[in-house]
Amino acid sequence: MSEPRPSLARRWGWNSLRLRLLLAIAAWVVVGIGGIWISAVSLFARHVEQGYHEELEVHVRELAGLIRLQPDGTPVLTRPLSDPRYLVPMSGFYWQVNVDGHAPLRSRSMRRGELDEQVAHSAEVLHRIDKGPSGPAITYGFVAKGPQGQDVHYMIATDQRLLDATIADFTRDLTVWLAGLAVTLLLTGAAVVLFAFEPLDRLALAIGRLRRGDRAALKGKLPYEIAPLADDLNAYIAHNAEMVERARVEAGNLAHSLRTPLAVIIDEAERLSRDPRTAGSAQVLLDHSQRMAQQIELRLARARAAVSGALPGAVSRIDEVLPSILSALQRLHPGIRFDLTQPSDDPATLPIDPTDLTELLSNLIDNAGKWARARVTVTVTANAAGGVVTIVDDGPGLTAEQRAMAGEPGLRFDPARPGSGLGLAIARDLAQAHGLSLTLSDRSDGLAGLQVRLA
Template structure:
């Protein structure tokens, strides 16, 4: 979905927020769990340390005696990373004692400069034993009797075990949050799509209005967009009234001019040859323009309904037969790539007007042939919204360059005064096509002549 879509914007923002929020929460939970686990591990080592202290004393022979029972098999299994040691200090030369699990191994002692004792005369530090285990050491020094015998007591625990425990917890937490996050994204997407469905309904209703299937936005809409629907309907009604009033005024003006023009035309016949030709030509131009405005008023009235439907193939074939009789020296070919079953959303007489004008113009300037191609088309400014049909009329004459094409579309401009006409043909075609939201494109064809392409709105027979 594009960033211009309201749905994609909401989904993107909420998805990013959910991902960030769940990730941060998971990291915080993992950190808190690590802190709690490590604190519990330290408390366990401290408790075991005082158990060892309470179990060891100086015997009558001046040696250390006692065998602490810590209730944990790891202290009697070799190389587990769980040990205890008691080492005499100073002038106390008794042999040290240690747990069975340490055997002949060793756990280095951290210097007091690097790791001093705390206020309780305890210190905790991490190191590696001689077997490669990452261990944590709880250590203190205790005076054992009144004779000044002191010893260093240490309880060592395998820190790798709690790392495994924390890693397992982290995996479970992130898995749970991942599943929860995916579920939240799915629910969020459904909520957004469901919540925005009324806007999609409004869009479809507007398309119905544009295509002539409806005259206003109808249906039941949520309270939040109901005012928008009311305002759009009011705008449509106001625009319709303005268009109807303008159309009526144009039609009335054109009708009021028809009678004076007819009188001028009849009176012109009584004039001398020179003035008669000049006045008749100008009256004919006025009559053509008045008829053009009348046609535009009629087209504007009919294009707003769903009644204007014309099959192009019979109209084009009928016009081609007429052109072949009028220009027997030219070849007229038709290539219908659209097939049958296609209808144009325009009146038959308007289709005859625009295609007839293009055929007549092509026949005037063609060298030997005129070709008509009918095929489905698209509009770059309306991708995928409506169906379009293109009708291309091409001749093999001299053609026009870009500047001449722009000039040819201007009302009343004739590029070749030697050819009959009023210079209104292409202008009228362009105006009629524009009334049906179509397009007229002129360019140089493959044969060197002018290629005029009509792009007209297409509807299905079921519409």
């Protein structure tokens, strides 16, 4: 089965480095773009306002230079101002000249309203925001003395809306461009994050394949920063596998070295049991020798399970192990029918060494064969986690109390039946060492018998 990629929610969850890095990028983009937006709008507004003010001050001085007072004091304009907008009706650009005792002289653009001559109350050019002919206006003005000593008020005004519109147009265009830049930066940041973390995804998939047993080592070209990690992990796996193999060899050697003298002791005890004078002592030797044999088998099985369970990447296909087991047990239990049902298109697997799986299933199916009346059914199903093996016999089954005690070393519910009482104990140790679940229950169809599920 193929190792699925981590889900999108997991890769981009709150505990994800991708999300943290992308949030950091987003924060810097927001702060940077926001700072640029605020600074640019502020600078542009200040420069535009300064330009308007300088322009109006020039125009009001130009207006003063173009006004002539007739002998009776009536103001006249010698020629139009250089800016033609003062000639367009209600253009937002206006001028006005007031002379005491005479009607105001206004620009052609001022079709209605008037400018307040109070703005022009000083010999210096002053300005303020005042009510104009077409709304709030930036008004400049100053007062000067005429040939006859009369006050001449010169005023120039521009609608505030024109300045606001210029700033608003710039702000809108700047916002669109900066928003586009922010989106581009965020997308680029996301692409950089995806590209940067892609080797970690490949490493995770490689470790998954290693854990399933599809690979014996991490392979593939990785970035310089990650390659040492993969190399060290490969070295650790190789060293661990070597230790496991040595432990298995030592366990086998220990078993051989103990079984040989123990067999001699048992043989001598059986010989002595035939003599009435030594029969009692011989029986004591036989009893203790059998206990020693049971403990040797149990301890060796647990040692093999411990070292095998520590090795990553162990995996077995169930369909490759079961046929030989059933063939051997069929000869051991000739009166029992062993039926096997397993998928052919999607082979089921279990995360356990093939040797340990063979021993585990042999003990379970052998135990079922000992208690069955006529039939043992072995069913294999594949699932997302690998596979499940269900063993069902048609024997008397076990009570709830017996199922709770089953698996204790040396426990035999029926001493008359052959066996040492170690089969379930060894099976439980192997299953536990490899992280497998081993459960005993009544048959799901309600008939008599025991159902064992290994997953």
